[in-house]
Amino acid sequence: MRPLNQLLLSDMRRMWRQCLAITILMACGIATFVMSTSTMRSLEKSMDKYYDDYHFADVFAQLTRAPNRLSDRLAEIPGVQRVQTRIVRSVIFDISDMVEPASGKLVSIDRDSENSLNGVGVLRGRLPNPLGRTEVLVSEPFATAHNFAPGDQLEVIMGGRKEKLHIVGIAMSPEFIYAVQPGLMITDHRRYGILWMPRRQMEAAFNMEGAFNDVVLTLQSNANEKDVIYQVDRLTEPYGGIGATDRSDQASHHRVADEMHQIGSMAFITPSIFLAVSTFLFNIVLSRMVHHQKEQIATLRAFGYDRHEIGFYYIKFVFILVSAGAVVGCLVGTRLSWWMTDLYVRFFKFPIVVREFASFEATIAVLIGFASAILGSIFAIRRAVNLPAAVAMRPEPPHSFHRSILERMGLKRFLSPLGRMIIRRLQANRRATILSVLGMALGLAVVVLGSFFEDTIDYVMDVQFQRSQRQDVMLTFNETVSIAALHDVEHLPGVVLAEPFRSVPVQLIHGSREHRVGIMGLEAEPKLFRVMDDTETPILLPPRGGLTISEKLAEILEIETGQTLTVNVLEGKRGTYQINVAAIFPDYTDPGAYINRQELHRMLGEGERLSGAFLLADPARMDEMYASVKQTPAVAGVLDKNAALADFKEQISANTYVMRFINAVFAFIISFGVIYNCALITLAERSRDLATMRIMGFRKLEVSYILLGELAIITLLAIPVGLPIGYGFAWLATVALDTETHRFPLAVSHYTFAYSTCVILATAIASSLYVRRKLDNIDLIAVMKVKE
């Protein structure tokens, strides 16, 4: 081996602790990046494969009733590959373990259910016998929520009659990864489920022989989706079609895509920040390491090694460290991504797991690592090799010590001589002090970034489910009912207050932008379901006041307050209206639009018809109320706010939990790596002075007081610098997490700041105690023998 390579190995052996710490820094940055991007790739591939294998449709349309022959005409539309007509009906379940009613959908299946569009995969049990009148498949989440198993029975109110159905199998379909209650955008696996029943039985039960009310289509790869949708709308409209949608508007996929987008954003922004921070810290640590080696560099220069050879030596050094970091990062990241992919696949209930390695992104991460490490260290290396050898071999001239700022401020009497020494040293070694403070501050900032998300979720839940929505229950009716029904609702046992609403599916158009949404007609001054502005003041909805829309919707439609948009009603008599945007409010969940209920009735040209009501109920009498609701045929669904809250928590909190946990762990490692390194370097830089003091008779305690005092001051200075940086990182993360169905306000609690500070303090204390032990064991003679 070449002597210089032997020197390289020997240097690495000598500085193994620092090398290990900075390799870990780099590995953490690359690992989070590889993990997140590989997980995203794997998830997307798993989803695509699931969708492909089970022939998930591209276009979806609902109508009232159309003859089966319409199917042929739909199939003739240019670009259409396959057409599948179905019968889909809403039903109410009467489940013995629930006081409140549950609702769901009954979907017809053909014989070859796996090969039909939106294929149904039986997970347990078997397919229903096409001739068996009461046999059904139950969706897996609903079955899990109620512990249903093949062989169980289920009471369903269908077609006005209560029927006892036999569960023969538990199944999943890409169409119902999320079973979303219409108009609610909330999944509640306990209260909303999907059943699949042989088509012939559904035809009989719902009087739909020779007809269908739901159609799904797949398209050829070169098809023009818009044209197909236009043609489908044209053909289905006479049969009560409410407008076909593409996959992006399909409720389940919309939700899945949104969740994936969220994981994707989280998978991108936090690791990017980690990578940036870890490479930056890598540079700081490396440049100080190189600086500390200037004597060795000078010796090599005296022997006649030229700048390029020495520069190349350090580049090799960096290369080995980054390579080690990259290899470890890629391996750990890949292994973690398998684990995370499995978790998410289970979360989304995809039956297929495809494990992908995001090689492109990994290469980019590694290249970024290399580039920034070399770029960063090149300055330190250049400084080191440019230093004339004779200068480098002379002891450094004493720093220009002056009275410190604190002393000049007249605080001298508060400082002990040792305290003065600490302050003056920090001030004289300004560059090293600043780099240490910055490094530690970044360590603190990543801890804030790794742990702030809980605060945001809590904040959203508090605003959305406590301050904004004060109802306990939301009732929805099968069909709209007259205002008279409100009295029945008000007289349900335990109901304290009932507030009616009317909701209607619409398409909002502004210029070239359009979005489908449900407009909700509320009271002029809602008491239960309130829309609040950014100062958390409830927004009033006066008659003729116009439409109040959420920020996200305004963003999608590119509209501002005072502008007019077009409303296409997608229900009943249909109709197109122009309406003014009266107000825009901040929202954290699905885009929403609200209007005065009377104004909505007027717009729809109807009397006071209600879609449902918000109820405030006596908690003690909830069971009684639910029992009564169960007996009310008009009620289609009940949404318990606490259940919705739990759902929200599950969706948002659970799906990001793993990622957040891993981020928190990496944040901890990064902060530990930098602080530990900072302590080691400080010890190396000070050991000669400190040993001299020991020789002069200072006690171990006094000497460690100086070293630990320096570290303590650096840590204390890092806290006020790191917390705002952490806040900035958190802001970046919330910006990246902004999706259609969820947005995240920037909320970082005092608790998170306190927690992060404690983590850093604990890390600093642990590192300091370690270097103190090293300092206590320092070989005084050996240190003094070595020329500076």
Add this chain to the structure above:
Amino acid sequence: MNTKLDTKETIKKEARIVFRASGLTKIYHMGEVEVHALRGVALDLYEGEFIVILGASGSGKSTLLNIIGGLDIPTAGSVSYLDHDLTASNESELTRFRREHVGFIFQFYNLVAGLTAVQNVALVTDIAQNPMKAVEALRLVDLDDRRDHYPSQLSGGEQQRVAIARAIGKRPDVLLCDEPTGALDVKTGIIVLEAIARINRELGTLTVVITHNASIADMADRVIYLSDGQISRIVCNENKKQASELVW
């Protein structure tokens, strides 16, 4: 200049001048202080000579050695090695000069702690044009049996001898020693000086030793006395002593 030429100057004239310095001045800025390390030094050094530069701490001897060795450049004046003007050389030319012609020995050995004796020597022989084998260099300082020892396993004298082996391994034309016995006891110091003298004698290497130890002057061909950045006198030794005869 307070230079006194001795009577044997005529003999030296027959030998080739290796280094010629004139008007060497060096001013350092150490923190807030300006240090005049050299004040117009002029001297010639001849092939195969054993030179001892003697002076108190701060007299400028290390600075002079560094400038001769191409480690430092003077603030004013010139120094040439054979027909090369070192003061006109750029950084890479100086590096090549050191690499091809100069062997350095430092007071604190400057061995690389993580490399064995032989690896330390190889660090230099590896980049030389016509080096001896690292083991051979160690044999010249009687350390070939300790070739695989790390510096921490060697005594101070042994470490300095490894440093000598490292310096001579490249067969340098000039050996520059900065207080080579400064960190050693008398007995060990003598062993080290014997090794240096042997190299000078057997390889004919121009050897410059700087020291503040006046006893060492007895083994030199010429002794250059430095004081306050100037040469106060140059003395030619009539009766060179062996290192083993020295006492201090």
